[in-house]
Amino acid sequence: MEFTQTLRDQELKVTPQRLALLEEIEHAGHIDVDALYAILKMSFPAISLATVYKNVSQMYELKILEVIKVPDRKLQYEIAKAPHIHLACDQCGNVLDMNKCIDELMFSAESESGFKLNHSAVVLNGLCPSCQSA
Amino acid sequence: MEFTQTLRDQELKVTPQRLALLEEIEHAGHIDVDALYAILKMSFPAISLATVYKNVSQMYELKILEVIKVPDRKLQYEIAKAPHIHLACDQCGNVLDMNKCIDELMFSAESESGFKLNHSAVVLNGLCPSCQSA
DNA sequence: AACTTAAATAATAATTTTTATTATTTAGTT
DNA sequence: AACTAAATAATAAAAATTATTATTTAAGTT
Numbered sequence: 001m002e003f004t005q006t007l008r009d010q011e012l013k014v015t016p017q018r019l020a021l022l023e024e025i026e027h028a029g030h031i032d033v034d035a036l037y038a039i040l041k042m043s044f045p046a047i048s049l050a051t052v053y054k055n056v057s058q059m060y061e062l063k064i065l066e067v068i069k070v071p072d073r074k075l076q077y078e079i080a081k082a083p084h085i086h087l088a089c090d091q092c093g094n095v096l097d098m099n100k101c102i103d104e105l106m107f108s109a110e111s112e113s114g115f116k117l118n119h120s121a122v123v124l125n126g127l128c129p130s131c132q133s134a
Numbered sequence: 135m136e137f138t139q140t141l142r143d144q145e146l147k148v149t150p151q152r153l154a155l156l157e158e159i160e161h162a163g164h165i166d167v168d169a170l171y172a173i174l175k176m177s178f179p180a181i182s183l184a185t186v187y188k189n190v191s192q193m194y195e196l197k198i199l200e201v202i203k204v205p206d207r208k209l210q211y212e213i214a215k216a217p218h219i220h221l222a223c224d225q226c227g228n229v230l231d232m233n234k235c236i237d238e239l240m241f242s243a244e245s246e247s248g249f250k251l252n253h254s255a256v257v258l259n260g261l262c263p264s265c266q267s268a
Numbered sequence: 269a270a271c272t273t274a275a276a277t278a279a280t281a282a283t284t285t286t287t288a289t290t291a292t293t294t295a296g297t298t
Numbered sequence: 299a300a301c302t303a304a305a306t307a308a309t310a311a312a313a314a315t316t317a318t319t320a321t322t323t324a325a326g327t328t
Contacts, residue, residue: 013275013324033314048278053315055276069203071253074314087249101242108235109258115221117260119205124243126251147295147304167285182307187286189305208285 010062017044021055025065025077030086030095032074070095070123086123091131144196151178155189159199159211164220164229166208204229204257220257225265 003022007014017040024039025031031039037052056077059065066080070088076095083106087096102120110117137156141148151174158173159165165173171186190211193199200214204222210229217240221230236254244251 015276015324017277046278048280049314050279050316051277057316067205069209069255071201071255075203085243087243087247089249090252096247098243098247100246101239104242105235105239105256106258108238109219109221109232110260112234113221113230113232114263114266115223115258115260116266117258118224119259121203121205121255121257121259122239123255124240124249124251125253125255126244126249129248132248132250149295149305151306180307182309183285184287184308185306191287 006064010059010064012058012062017047017051018055020044021052022059022064022079026079029097030068030070030076030078032076034074036077068095068121068123071125083120084122087128088123088125089128089131090125091127091134094128096128140198144193144198146192146196151181151185152189154178155186156193156198156213160213163231164202164204164210164212166210168208170211202229202255202257205259217254218256221262222257222259223262223265224259225261225268228262230262 003019003026004014006022007018012018020040020043021036024036028035028039033049033052033056036056037047037049040047040052056065060067060077063080065077068076068078068086070076070086082099083102085098085100085102087098088094089096102122105122106117106120109115137153137160138148140156141152146152154174154177155170158170162169162173167183167186167190170190171181171183174181174186190199194201194211197214199211202210202212202220204210204220216233217236219232219234219236221232222228223230236256239256240251240254243249
């Protein structure tokens, strides 16, 4: 598994729970702690909610995970990757990643403000193409 | 007061607590519930934390307030205004509003993704100019 | 392959954050 | 001034998160 290496790189022990957690986050794209717990319980009936919280926070600190806040939803975790834009549809609830536009934004914002940026959290809300026509 | 009208427009009764709450949020720029409560207690020693929560949520639903999530901080409330970018300095903790760049971003993101956008939450982190030189 | 040890887990308690309930007070109207 | 619906304060309840601890397990070492 690819995540085995991710964990080793951060000197975290490779446990079945951690691998499943990462795989599920990757599969879901964006997911909150509760939903994650519910899903993991299917493979690990004895898993503790505290374990999910602990791991998720830990991996967030180690930058294995990122977190975004979509209005009116709980914090959503995702696998950390290159900075990107989150498009959240208010109708169907989907959250889409978009890699375009973000570099231009960061660049313009830096030169405009004089900030030296190292992190972005961009969440745009609206209706996705299919929900517009529906 | 300008906020008197804001409240009337939304058919909320104009109470001293509400006016103070709005004025304090405006004055702070961005503030979380706890800090807000602590400050309001100075003018209203008997104010209830539940009142702060209630009003803040209520005004958020009525779009009088907006909320942003800066990494590792509690939810920050601000007076709703035109969409803008939040620049958060990791050193001094300040959150700055920037009105440039956001329109271009929304426009590009819409045409790129096909979404019809109606809301943005952009938080960029880094070092502000003065913290860079310090 | 068994042994060792530090770390991870599950279970649980404790804490923190947020929301609900209710009696009292108050803003806005008549 | 009186009325009424809404807001507040106080409090309880619920939900979310973190801490504690005994047990289990991953990963290195013999």
